Amino acid sequence: MPESWTLQQSDKVALGAGVRSLRLVALAGRVNLIGTDGPATLEVSRISGPPLYVERSDDGALVVRHGEYGKPPQLLRWLLGGGRTEVDLSLALPPDAVLDVKVLSGPVVVSNFHEGVSVKGATGEVTLAGVHGSARVTTVSGAITAEQVTGDLTVKAVSGAITVMAGAGGAIDLTAVSGAISVDLEDPVPSTVKLQCVSGAMTVRLPHDPDMSVDLGTGNGRAVSAFPQVRASGTRGSQKLAGTIGGGRATLVGKTLSGAVTLLRRSADADEDPWDLMFDDVPPDRTPTTPAPQDRATQDRAPQDQIPENQITDAGGTAPDGNGATPDNGENSEDAR
Template sequence: MAEQWTVSTPTTLTFDAEVTRLRVRTVAGAVNVVAADGPARLEVTELEGPPLQITLDKGELVVTYEDLTWKDFSWKSLATFIGTWRESTRRRAVVSLAVPHLTRIELGSASSDTVISGIAAPVTVHSASGSTTLVGVSGPVDANTVSGSVHAQSVSGDLKVNTVSGELTVVEGASRNLKANSVSGPVTVDLARDNTTDVSLTNVSGEVALRIPAPANAQIHANTTSGDVSSAFDELRVGGTWGAKQLTGTLGNGSGKVKITTVSGSVALLRRPAPEDGGLDVTAPKVLDFSKEDEA
């Protein structure tokens, strides 16, 4: 039998029944989800506007407003949803949840800032303008946002990000498959050591910067229609005609794959120092000058 709660003031709930799936739909505020042992727990510390509806049924825990549905937060519906909630009664909720590591997570919000930590199951996040922070997530991640930023640290599950103008930053990325599509948001990716990631980064006008560990092992194919290209690797070949530029080649044993495509956004390939070097590689990559080729 389903259990239901209506929360209209700051509240703490502990759930005796097993939780295997979490679905949260909010408008503004914050949503924090952390993996933890023991029974699932929910804490609402701030709440403004209509009450939250909490339901636990057959392992699925749902936290939402009565008039919101999951389809409101689909990638195609986000723009319409933004206009709707801006004209409605102000809603703000700060919600924190502790759930088992293998809980499947599905979060949708307009402008709530989201933090997800330690989850080993699939994670889906749809956001209009709120930031998304992922820490130590080992399950596959599908994050979609219009203008919100996405920050991923030590994420080892497959990572897929779609953004219009939001910033994507990946630190210590260990995903086997990493795919990002952006229109104008900057994309910065730092790969972990001993990684054989298959990387695909696409941007229109935003810049793309990728830092690869040394010794590097990857097949590289980067191209831009009119943006600048810079590289810290002498092994890579430079080509292109007119304004278009290509950077290709194989680093080390080529176990990883890197594909970067931009229209007018710049592309930078950086070298992460070997462990014995210590510190950060602060040497600026060489900007590839095509002026002489153009003159020829």
């Protein structure tokens, strides 16, 4: 039979087995959702304002409400500081539960779920970890981090950085008005990766030998590629990275109106630090050195075919060593002055 609880203070409630879905609505606070085997449990560590209402139906649908998210009078009163309406809670649910979460203000963490996840909010960080079903996040202000999300991932943000780590499997669609987008992909790479940004840099790291078609551009910024198959072109203001790596079975497309675009290559060493973004397989030597005069002369006289093939250049034709020397029609650059 249906069950319900009303909580007005910190408490822990056993919700039983068989929870199949969650609809959570809160005005403000901290929300942690964890997928785990065993009976579902709710733990409230802090609450202020109205009571927290919890309802569970016979079919396994769980509803948790604190404040009226969609009612203008209460929302306006909360925005004007007419009363604190906050709750900090943690929910342990079966990993196959479907989640629908709305938190107006406050951080949300979702980890270890295998079915659909939807998170909506206005302000506050959103973190997804180990989500293997489809995931959708919509927010106005706040950083969004997705780690080891293997299903389809859709993120829409107005202001805030978007970071995807160890992305693999499903399609990725990221949109930000103001904020950087960083994506680190693993095998199997998603079939489609789509990035859109108005103001912010875009950085993508691919596996060492992916099968991917690349088309990235910026209206005002620098474009740099660590893959010789992906060439930089354009003027010093508007630049583009385009090319096909391997068989090109997957697609990476992206556009930012203002900000740098960088394509990185994962090291072939499987034991590398997974979050250490590197341009090539050999860590750069950051020890400052001053070559002897005779060395400079030797470098000036070096023929073009002695320039390393894996040297990274941008569309402006600037070599990484900063001496500005580039071969005519370089392998991965175009100088459009």
